[in-house]
Amino acid sequence: SAVISQKPSRDICQRGTSLTIQCQVDSQVTMMFWYRQQPGQSLTLIATANQGSEATYESGFVIDKFPISRPNLTFSTLTVSNMSPEDSSIYLCSVGGGSLPGNYGYTFGSGTRLTVV
Amino acid sequence: AQSVTQLDSQVPVFEEAPVELRCNYSSSVSVYLFWYVQYPNQGLQLLLKYLSGSTLVKGINGFEAEFNKSQTSFHLRKPSVHISDTAEYFCAVSDPQGGSEKLVFGKGTKLTVNP
Numbered sequence: 001s002a003v004i005s006q007k008p009s010r011d012i013c014q015r016g017t018s019l020t021i022q023c024q025v026d027s028q029v030t031m032m033f034w035y036r037q038q039p040g041q042s043l044t045l046i047a048t049a050n051q052g053s054e055a056t057y058e059s060g061f062v063i064d065k066f067p068i069s070r071p072n073l074t075f076s077t078l079t080v081s082n083m084s085p086e087d088s089s090i091y092l093c094s095v096g097g098g099s100l101p102g103n104y105g106y107t108f109g110s111g112t113r114l115t116v117v
Numbered sequence: 118a119q120s121v122t123q124l125d126s127q128v129p130v131f132e133e134a135p136v137e138l139r140c141n142y143s144s145s146v147s148v149y150l151f152w153y154v155q156y157p158n159q160g161l162q163l164l165l166k167y168l169s170g171s172t173l174v175k176g177i178n179g180f181e182a183e184f185n186k187s188q189t190s191f192h193l194r195k196p197s198v199h200i201s202d203t204a205e206y207f208c209a210v211s212d213p214q215g216g217s218e219k220l221v222f223g224k225g226t227k228l229t230v231n232p
Binding site: 001031033044048 | 151153158159160161162163207218219220221222223224225
């Protein structure tokens, strides 16, 4: 399975600023996903990022708040813009297994623990 | 839309006791099912997955799960737990017919193993 490097691992940011989170995969993948895990909660999908096309956002998430880049098949970034304390969460990237059924099953990065003060 | 229900938010057990963490999903159509574990201050690790075939799936760390289509369940079991199994466990479902590999997660079950 793929190995994902996500950084930063944690950050404390001032409200009103932006933070860009990077996700690097050790192999080429078609789909990359960004999830949010609010304190004490489960994971919620923010968006799906395919290389060469605009990211697809889930209900309740918008591009102006969470712009995503996907410049190639091994890298993606998520920016949390104009942050408020409500954005304090763990943000995780993950990759799908591809079209082969045996490979299906996500790998997750170790997450970015964001605290907005 | 798919949904996942984890019936127990917290499960305390004693070391070496058996444990079952329950998971039900909403749809009876073909689905892929997953269990993940999250240790404190860490990311998610895949425990096991059901894609097709045998309904009894064995995963890492001695865990197994049984897919029951008629009851739309995918309960996780371990015959004898260790202190190190203390973690949060998430059940997730994916719809292979939906054209996307996105996952829908349950709310999680916090397993606490006491000495």
